[in-house]
Amino acid sequence: MEQTIMNNLGFPILSTLIFLPVAGAALLLLISRSNENLIKWFSLIVSIAAFIISIPLFAEFNKSTHLMQFTEKHAWIPSLNINYHLGIDGISVLFVLLSTLITILCVLISWNSIKAKTKEFYISILIMEGAMIGVFCSLDFMLFYLFWEAMLIPMYLLIGVWGGTNRIYAAVKFFLFTLVGSVLMLVGIIVLYYQAGGTFDILELTTKTYPYKLQLWLFWAFFAAFAVKVPMFPVHTWLPDAHTEAPTAGSVILAAVLIKMGAYGFIRFSLPLFPDASKAMTPAMLTLSVIAIIYGAVICLAQTDLKRLIAYSSVSHMGFVTLGIFALNLQGMEGGILQMINHGVVTGALFLSVGMIYDRTHTRQIADYGGVASVMPVYASIFMVFTLASIGLPATNGFIGEFLIILGGFKANQWAGVLAATGIIIGAGYMLWLYQRVFFMETNQKVAGLADINLREIITLLPMIILVFWIGVYPNAFLGFMHESVKHLLERVNSGGMHEAGIAKNILEIIK
Amino acid sequence: MLPELFFGYFAAVIILLSVIVITRRNPVHSVMWMLLLFFHIAGLYLFLNAEFIAAIQVIVYAGAILVLFLFVLLLLNLREELKVKRFVGAWPAGLFITTAILVIVLGAVKSFVPGPAGKYSIEFIKQETHTKALGKLLYTDYLFPFEIASLVLLVAIIGAIVLAKRKTRSK
Amino acid sequence: MVPLNWYLMLSAVVFMIGVFGFLTRRNIIIMFMSIELMLNAVNISLVAFSHYLQDMRGQILVIFIITVAAAEAAIGLAIIIALFRNKDTVHVDEMNEMKG
């Protein structure tokens, strides 16, 4: 069966998207270090060019099929049957677009805040973009892993070089955490390669069935990589540190794209490759998700650091995502994917916003703020939009995702749905409290006289505002992409070989 | 019975001398005892029909290498050696390790089964004479290692010069 | 006829005496001599094998070993001299410039 639709745009769009930023980064090397303006403008142009090139993905995407589209395939390491195989389907297309968009914003937000090693900074950002897009487009496991790990380098530098006071600890923690997780996946990938008779092709691998016990092992190996990235409870502790210490652009990329890759991995790999194991592990996954939702949310109540609070809220929100994914039904899964986009937009925007005020005050302590709404009304309004989206107010994007997830979660397991819904209550609590402490009440001396955000900053946030409402008011524009792919995926998972009884027996065996 | 007695004597003396060599306080004495040890080993070689080896054992080992040792010892003039302790503090640990290995190795070689016999029987060697047989082999079949050995010696010369020469010639 | 095993045992014993000397003596030159002892132990077994297997290879190897031993002696003693010049000692337990 033909599994892909060839790219018919006349040029290799996905390769272009991956390598345009990388080439841009290479060209940046040639620009003189002292010419900072040129560096910035060049990076901006490259990122905008990448975004423009990515638009056909949105416009030309064939929504009526689950097949991979815009594919490219070339032999890469023929002796090991490794191919350069790219393609996107309804699950990944939105992430590619999100990546290209976020990069522009990251360049813009860093315009004045990055003062040292500017060149390296923009090189890192652009390389990051290429790698991120690569992760979402790869249809060969080896290629996927290459991009997956390659991201670590620029991210490590972003946090460690341009971050806050405790940046080194955070950077190392981020790096080691993710590395330990992903190397286990690497072994899993290799085992899978031999199990499937020598192929890394994801499409081929997902058509095969694997012994149940092996599925379980591999599921956990992959889990190690993806759960750390998501991050799921209890491997979430790198996130607050990384988010907090990273420069704004780093936090934004981290929040908007990087941690999506974990959940994406679950959808793209864990579920279709190990359907039986996934089904058997659903209770555990749902439990962890619910714990993450509530745990992350409750912890936010006691945070005193702006970025840390948003970071923990990410834990909670990503709990929703994994809950939706492992609900293993259409609503949950679509909600989960949409929520990934939403979280990328909203949390990304929150970090952008926090970055803007941090540039002015150089403090992240909530206690140092208060009454900002009086001095920066425009900023306050925009921040409010994202706060509301974060707490899932209807007509913002957050609502659509969370509602679908809770619906799906409830369908899968009533307790999961009910407990997840409590996360929304707490979510409102900590976000509004945060908003109150920062923007309301009497104006703190430390923020008195701050200038409201300027045009560049408004332009940076504008796409996010548009997305918040676009997704909130007309989510079908985005849900429409994923229907077929998700349906196909769920068919694969739910028809995956084994009977319930067989699974139960197997579990008993393993327990013994 | 006689060969066994003969072997017994040599073995006993070799072991004894080995122990003496490594336990002498004065290195010069050690070298002297070693000389005696080498002679005994050479004797054992003779007993094993390896006259040429016995000869070079005496000439090269005893005559050249040991003399070199002695020479260096005298050059360094280690007088205080006689006053300080000979062994490192943890020598019982060393003794334990070596004894343990020895016991296991002895256990392993106990059941030794030798490989297939070659054509160089004692009669054959006697007829060909040992040195000639060895020499023929060395210059035909083992020409290649022989050449390598020459390089080893060359490197040793270069090395000794580089390391031990006193004046530096660097600009 | 003396059994081959006897030679092997003799060789093993001498070898291990050499190891013991290497492990425990403080004087570099004696440690070096211990190595020579070990080489001689190997030589004993090689010559014995050669004899019992009726094969000359062992003896040829012995010749090479003696050659290498000579070369080693040259280099080793050169190193010791160079070291003695700088450090004025031949005791290994006084040489730990580098550790950790």
Place this chain on the structure above:
Amino acid sequence: MSNYLLIPFLPLAAFLINILFGRKYLKENSHWVSILAVAGSWIVTVATLFDVLAGRVINEDLYSWIVSGEFKVSVGFLIDQLTAVMLIVVTTCSTLIHIYSVGYMHGDKGYYRFFAYLSLFTFCMLMLVMANNFLQLYFGWEGVGLCSYFLIGYYFDKKSASDAGKKAFIVNRFGDFGFGLGIIMIFLTFGTIYYEPVFSQAKGFASQTINFLGYDVHLMTLIALLLFCGSIGKSAQMPLHVWLPDAMEGPTPVSALIHAATMVTAGVFLVARCSPIFSLSETALMIVALTGAITSLFAATIGLVQNDIKRIIAYSTISQLGYMFLAAGVGAYTAGMFHLYTHAFFKALLFLCAGSVMHAMSGELDLQKMGGLKKYMPVTYWTMLFASLSIAGVPGFAGFFSKDEILWLAYSGSSPVGKFVWVIGTVVAFLTAFYSFRLIFLTFHGKFRGTHEQEHHLHESPKAMTIPLVILCIGAVASGWVGIPHLLGGGAHFTEFLKPVLGHPEAHGTHAEEWMVMAISIIAGFSGIGLAALFYLVKTDIPVMLTQKFNAAYKILWNKYYVDELYSFIIVRPAIWTAKNILIGITDARIIEAVVNGVPKGIGEFSRILRKVQTGLLQHYAAIMALGVLIIVAMMLLR
């Protein structure tokens, strides 16, 4: 005939214009945009009402909102009789209060913002009542909650105001938690969340039970109660009533519009809208009735002793909302809606009057510092008096008819708790009359008790404020006349109008009984007024004496039964404490981070040990080599 779309979207447009351009360009002229928009909505609403009266019901989808597999929902509008009533209430009150605000908010630095929020609120409220499916209802529901949050916290630099706004939102979230699950249950039961198919299929599930979180429960009861959770939150019923009194931190027009006339009644509207579901579950109805009854009694008792003029009205609102739920709970949805409708007028009026008083008193709220204002502000006095008469259920006034219908239907209906709630309702009627007139007497009669400066400043409010007062006053008096019961010779038009949507319960009582119920309620009302007059006009030392005598009871009432403290003690503080001390302090720091940092630390420690092994001494190296040989040899040969 898609004019109706203008009803919600005109205010939305006004909101957008104000929020985008208000700060820089419109400034003091912001109100024009909003007022024109809401007035336009009102006009279209009236036109639509006539359509509905003519029997045309609109049920249309605008566009498909969310599609995910079998879950499909649109943005769509249903305009039937029930909606029409709500539309009239909302647009009328909204228009009047917009106008009132021009005077009340004059000169405020966030003038544009205020009108923007009001417009947004109107939009959301209209979306709420016009929805044709549950999710859009939920949208409006949360939207009005948001506006309420904005407007309560309008004076955001005041901590108490921003606290109150936050509290309102979060408390409402507790209710919405159930509401949301209710919607999910509806979808899982019916496969759709459109009203029409859900309500038409509901009967088919009447006897079904479902396993919910491990318990077998009656399906319709479950759904109804989950939905009712939302109502409890939005309509400030026990136990989620705590936010409403605090919501008085907002500007008074807001209290009038949102926290009296419209938003808080959304809960009642929800129950009425879902009457086909509620009607299928006796248990659910009983719980609704009891919640309403108990809340009304509970709030009324608190209202007796409060001194803050707006808070008294707020508790009164809670109490009256309880009344409406009481009505719905006994199956008298129409009566509930009727009370909702009349209440909107007189309660909005009360608030606006209170606002007028505050305006005159420079923001003073304490009753004890007022008195004798009658002569300074006659319009306010008379309108407020009429509103109070209406709420006290004095015959002829709007409140009388709606209250009487509720009490009669409670008494005569088939509900098992009907008689009980009737008794409570009657007691509450008495209490209501008492505290309403306590307020009137303390404010307008007697001698002025405030400072001299305040007294000097007293004046009647400007026209922009008094005109709405007068118009609302007409409503407070006359709005009830559309529902005069048959007993009094009226046509009960209101009930008849809503009957197609809500039905009407059978009354099992004689005319004599109906007369008796009416008489008792009238007596209760008048005795309340009389007692208030006695306490606060004639023998003013009695209240003081009573508070001293029943000090404990007084304390409890004064502190609102300590519910806020209780919540703080069992929810808020434990949550934060848990976050700080257990999650951050123990789970994250001592367990997860201990492992996360401990493993590298352990490795580092091991690394240092390894460094120590590397002594730099040759013998040690050789010994380790030999030891390695020994271990391998032993391992391989000693098997």
Place this chain on the structure above:
Amino acid sequence: MTNLTGFIMPDLGPVMPEIVMTCLALLILLSELVIKRKETIAFFSIVSVAIVTYLLAGSTGTTFNGMFIADGYSLFFKLIFMLNVILTVLISVKYIVIEKVNFGEYYSLILFSTLGMMLMASAGDLITLYLGLELMALSTYVLAGFLRHDIKSNEAAMKYFLLGSFASAFLLYGISMIYGLTGTTDLHAISSYISQKGLSGNPVLTLSMIMFAVAFSFKIAAVPFHMWAPDVYEGAPTSVTAFMSVGPKAAGFAVLGRVFLTAFGAARIEWTGILIPIAILTMAVGNIAAISQTNIKRMLAYSSIAHAGYILLGIIAGTSEGMASVLNYLFIYAFMNIGAFAVVIMLRSEGFKGDNISDYEGLAKTHPLAAALMLVFMFSLTGIPPTAGFMGKFYLFMSAVSAGYTWLAVTAVIFSAISAYFYLRIVMYMYMKEPKTAVQLSASPGIALALAITVIAVLLIGVFPSKVISVARIAAGF
């Protein structure tokens, strides 16, 4: 045969590169007498190596009664050795001037040492193997002690020499045992004798395999026979350290692979039992001990120990796939390790040792290019894509998994993750700290060229590993 007249000159074709190498090395040794500019000698060395490399291509076959085997396997190793020499010479030119040991012998010793390695890679007989090993070892001892006036260099040479001789003695003991057991020293003959007689499990065979394992482990610096490495790496001249970290290690693996896979192929179960604990210990100790180092050369020493552990996985796999992965890895390792040492060498300038990790603080600010290069090498050593180090490790783990050692691969990846900690530390020092002292870089065209070669190779192989892998597979006997 015994008659000299019957002697037929063996085919010298296969051994031609070695012969030419010997001649050129001797020539260079002598040229020192006439050529005053040592850079010229360096240049000649590179030319000689280029000539030899050229000759390598045409010389295959077995000669000297099977004592010398020039097959794909040895060819690949020789390529690595040639690469090693070229890169080492390039980074040495300026360095040995700074260290004031600018002698012509330096280059000829490097060539002789390389010759020893070539012989080891081609050894078909235990006797040639031993002699090649000694040739390499003796030259390296001398090179390690090349800084005669530096106490650390003396000490390094002494430690290396004594422990090296100690290990050789074990090797000889092993050779003598296997000789006694099989009556031969020819690798193929040993192999066929063992499988023919079913000697697998024989205690003496096991004993001799242990002895081989010990001696080779010493050469590749595997735990617990690694103790010399940190001290010697630290004390030896940095260029020699770079040379040693690649050449002798690769040669060690060449003989390890050749002996264990060819001669002891039939006794695989036994020797995997020996090598697996060694491999695990090596990875553990190498990676963990490196964490707390303060001297970069020492850290790289532990790193090279750890890498030996990973490479052992390919040997343990025991398949040609495994061997191919070993070859591939060593090839990549040569680039990234020498690249790293090249940066280390650049920091050494007149009067400044520059081998402390703290000397790297803020390097990205003072010398961004050098820091960027070091960053690439560090990430490559960690095994992060898209660098070559990742591809190397990936292929190694693949071969281990394919041979059924999944658990071993898991262990390896975990240690590899741990290794990230100390490699990242260098990056962290360079990029995330402020410079304390103004570090002077002593760049030279040679180093620049070496760095260019290594960094391009590391990145290129990282992205396009196909060619190297397929060549390695051919070399390993596919």
